Amino acid sequence: MDNYDPNTFFSSIDRGGRYSYMNQPLIAQWNLARLIEALLPMIDNNEDNAVKIGERLIDKFSDIYKKKWLSMMRSKLGLHGDQAEDQMLIKDLLDWMHNNDADFTNTFRDLSNSKKPTEKIYKISSFQTWYKKWMVRLQKNNISWDTSLTMMRNSNPLIIPRNHQVERVINSATHGDLKCFRDFLEVLENPYKADGKSKPYQMPPEPRERVYQTFCGT
Structure with missing residues (x-):
């Protein structure tokens, strides 16, 4: 996923977004x-008992996932501890990213710099409002700003295997050139x-480089 969109899916066999980004928790369960x-x-020799045990285990998934997801997102934003406003702060950022076609990976990495991002997209008033709220929340941390930055940089990769880069590597390899793959x-x-x-x-893909569909085995 490049620009953040919870409805994003790529699989050629997915006709209705069953495996979309927002549906990943449901599919995992x-x-x-x-x-x-x-x-x-x-699990148990008695089938009824086995089913009950299995259902209890599956029913725990949602709460476990939510806690793990929230912990991950806090790390991505350098948030330490548990504050009531955290979930809304995270949601507001994701909504802003979706509404403004912001790149998911690069947005989090840009926030991981020691200085406020200055690219054009970050001059939008809605981002400025969110950024101020984020700064207020960071003040509630029991850790230093440098420690928060380290947490963020360890949680937000610079590089992901973007589909257009994978496509380029595959095309080069099929023509006998493995340098792109090695690089x-x-x-x-x-x-x-x-x-x-x-x-x-x-860099996100140019419009002509966008990959809208992937296939098993790629």
Whole structure:
């Protein structure tokens, strides 16, 4: 996913967005339920007991996922501790990203810099409002600003395997050129590290480079 959109999906076999970004928790729970079904004979010799145990396990998933997701998002924003406004602060940022076609990966990485981002998209008043709220929340941390920055930089990669880059690598490899693959693999081995080689791979795709559909095995 480049620009943040919770409805994003790429699979060629997904006709209705079943595997969209926003549906990932539901699909994960569904997959776990199928796994539990396969393991029922190993859970208990009595099928009814096995089903009850399995259902109790599956029912815990939603709460566990929400806690893990919130913890991850706090780390991405350098938030320490648990404050009542955290969920809304995170939601507001994601809504802003969606409404303004902001790049998911680059937005979080830009926020991980020691200075306020100055690119044109960040001059929008709605972002300025959100940024002020974020600064207020950071003041409630029991850790230093430098520690928050380190947390963010360790949680927000510079490089992800963007679809248009993967497509470029595959096309080159099918024509016998593996240099693109080796170069790509080198930066992916250290996705949080900034160096001269990483910059080209940080860029979102141009409109002509966008990949709208992927296939099993790619």
